[in-house]
Amino acid sequence: MNQKKSSFMFFLNLGLTFTLVGIIISFFIFSYEKNYKKDNFTVYAQAAPQKVAFSGSIDGALQVESAIREVVNKNMDAVVNISTEIEARQTEQDRYADEFFRFFFGDQVPRQRRNQRSLGSGFIVNEDGYVLSNYHVVKGATKIMVLLYGETEELPAKLIGYDEAYDLALLQIEANRTFPYVxxxxxxxxxxxxxxxxxxxxxxxxxxxxxxxxxxxxxxxxxxxxxxxxxxxxxxxxxxxxxxxxxxxxxxxxxxxxxxxxxxxxxxxxxxxxx
Incomplete structure (x- = not known):
């Protein structure tokens, strides 16, 4: 009889122990859901503005892009393409060929000039069509032409002055009109x-x-x-x-x-x- 009573008490105590453990675990789970997870969600909610920072960097890039486009739109019309014709120097081979023809035919065969074309850039500095460029762009040129942005016909230009030491040249477009300038x-x-x-x-x-x-x-x-x-x-x-x-x-x-x-x-x- 005592043995049965002891067994009963053992299982009763064991059941109460499991019940108590279950209550304690449930308490901690409830506390975790209420406090820890809530804090976790709060942290993630605070981390979300990182996307705003990324958007800000794009906005900064767009501002730079806008500034560049403004520079280009404001100045494109004042930048010119310069083309020149330069009389090429006669090579030794050309000189001997000319002497050969003159020996047999005299001066009946006219000597041909050999022209070379060169390209460069420049920019207009006032409404009268004065253009700054490098001197090496127009050095030795027998003919200078400029082409304005959006136009198809070249305009003649003349060399006004230059400074070879600084590699600077001042041209003037020969046209009776006003020009955009930088x-x-x-x-x-x-x-x-x-x-x-x-x-x-x-x-x-x-x-x-x-x-x-x-x-x-x-x-x-x-x-x-x-x-x-x-x-x-x-x-x-x-x-x-x-x-x-x-x-x-x-x-x-x-x-x-x-x-x-x-x-x-x-x-x-x-x-x-x-x-």
Whole structure:
């Protein structure tokens, strides 16, 4: 009888123990649902604004894009394509050929001039059609023509003056009309890291826009011309860009694109502009 009573009490105590354990576990689960999970959801809700920060970076990029487009739209009409004709120098082979014909035919066969065409860029600086460019773009030219953005007919231009040491040339378009022109900025005020925009005619591709930064200023070790305070930029500059403008983000000209470092003849991200 006592043995049965002991067994009964054992199972009763065991049942009460499991019941108590179940109550304790339920209490902790309830507390977890009420407090910990709620806090977790609150943390995730606070983390959501990260998307807003990402959106802000896109907004910043769009603002830069808008500023570049404004610079381009404001100045595109004032950037010109310059084409020149240059009388080629006679080679030794050509000279001997001419002497051969003159020996047999005298001067009956006229000597032909050999002209070469060259392309470059420039920009109009006042409404009278004065154009700034590099001197090497027009050096030795027997004929200078300019093409304005959106037009199909070239206009003649004449060389007004030049400074070979600074590689600068001033032209005037010979046409009885007023012209759009650029605003000139303060090249001394620029700093490395600032945005820079070039408009020009690389390889004859009219009014090409490229974008980058000012890499350095006051470069004195480029080994070209006497002028030694160039603006260095990573803006893409290629043959045909010479003489074209380099703008700041405000749409003001801060330099004239002049030369590049290159092993291939094309852009490698090291260009120089005359301030």
């Amino acid at each position: 605003a000139l900025g303060d090249s001394d005020a620029i700093e490395p890291g600032e945005f820079a925009i070039a408009i020009g005619n690389p390889y004859g591709l009219n009014n090409t826009v490229t974008f980058g930064i000012v890499s350095a200023k006051g470069r004195s070790d480029v080994g070209a011309n006497r002028y030694q305070r160039y603006i260095q930029t990573d803006v893409a500059i290629n043959p045909g860009n010479s003489g074209g403008p380099l703008f700041n983000i405000y749409g003001q000209v801060i330099g004239i694109n002049t030369l590049i470092y290159s092993t291939s003849g094309g852009n490698i991200g090291i260009g120089f502009a005359t301030p």
